[in-house]
Amino acid sequence: DVKVTQSSRYLVKRTGEKVFLECVQDMDHENMFWYRQDPGLGLRLIYFSYDVKMKEKGDIPEGYSVSREKKERFSLILESASTNQTSMYLCASRARALMNTEAFFGQGTRLTVV
Amino acid sequence: DQQVKQNSPSLSVQEGRISILNCDYTNSMFDYFLWYKKYPAEGPTFLISISSIKDKNEDGRFTVFLNKSAKHLSLHIVPSQPGDSAVYFCAAVSAGSSASKIIFGSGTRLSIRP
Numbered sequence: 191d192v193k194v195t196q197s198s199r200y201l202v203k204r205t206g207e208k209v210f211l212e213c214v215q216d217m218d219h220e221n222m223f224w225y226r227q228d229p230g231l232g233l234r235l236i237y238f239s240y241d242v243k244m245k246e247k248g249d250i251p252e253g254y255s256v257s258r259e260k261k262e263r264f265s266l267i268l269e270s271a272s273t274n275q276t277s278m279y280l281c282a283s284r285a286r287a288l289m290n291t292e293a294f295f296g297q298g299t300r301l302t303v304v
Numbered sequence: 305d306q307q308v309k310q311n312s313p314s315l316s317v318q319e320g321r322i323s324i325l326n327c328d329y330t331n332s333m334f335d336y337f338l339w340y341k342k343y344p345a346e347g348p349t350f351l352i353s354i355s356s357i358k359d360k361n362e363d364g365r366f367t368v369f370l371n372k373s374a375k376h377l378s379l380h381i382v383p384s385q386p387g388d389s390a391v392y393f394c395a396a397v398s399a400g401s402s403a404s405k406i407i408f409g410s411g412t413r414l415s416i417r418p
Contacts, residue, residue, distance in 0.1 A: 194347070223406065230313065232410035233348070233393060240404075248405065280347055284406070290336045290355055293395075293406055295347035 193217070196281050196296035203303050209268040211299055213281030221284040222264035223293065224248075224256065226277040233280065239264055271303045307331045308396050310409035318417055323381040325412050327394030330375065334396040334407075339368060339379045342391045342411070351392075352379070381414075389416045 197212035215222065221240050225233040225248075235248030237256040245256050253275060257265040264283075268275055278300050284293040309328045317323045325339075335356040340348035354361040354368045354377065361368050367380045381388055394409040 199345075221404075225408070227342075230410060232310070233395075233408035235405055235407070238405060246405075282347075282406070290353070292338055292350040292353060295340075295349070297347045298345065300345070 194296040201301045211266040213264045215283040219283035220286045223282040224266045225280045276303045308409040314413040316415045320383045323384045325379040333398040336397040338395045340393045384416045
């Protein structure tokens, strides 16, 4: 059974804190993604990684960074959390992009910045 | 500029009838399309996909149609059931490189009424 696991379901952080969101997949997938979901805006891509230590910016990378030191783990970092980063964060993984395959999502992390 | 658009934020359908969800895209380089279903406080789950070399793909109650000339795809659910009430996201991929992004639309909230 394929699995993408996000470290927390719910998080509450203070403005200015450094926040780490962790994601682990057990499918040996090359590609991993971080999205945020906001009402009326759908899923917006923050960053993605196509290999260990490789990353590319998505559509809304400002205020975020990522780390992929191992194939199975992809971390999203909020350098200095702000209230406009309150959102649902979703991690996904997918087999190498040359194959027509779907992405698998984690259960999501609801982050509230106060 | 949105590359994948779902212009209907919500749709209400009577149980047993057909639900039709629509999606438009602008990038002719997309060659693989996916539909996801999302319940509140859960990650999206994959429903059905279609390659750009096809115009129809069917899986049980779900059928996806692709009109490349119009850059339009639709998801048909027949018959609609109460458990189909969820947010549906259309997504697109251009599989030409190992660093392909998955671009999502803004979603359509489907409500199945008794």
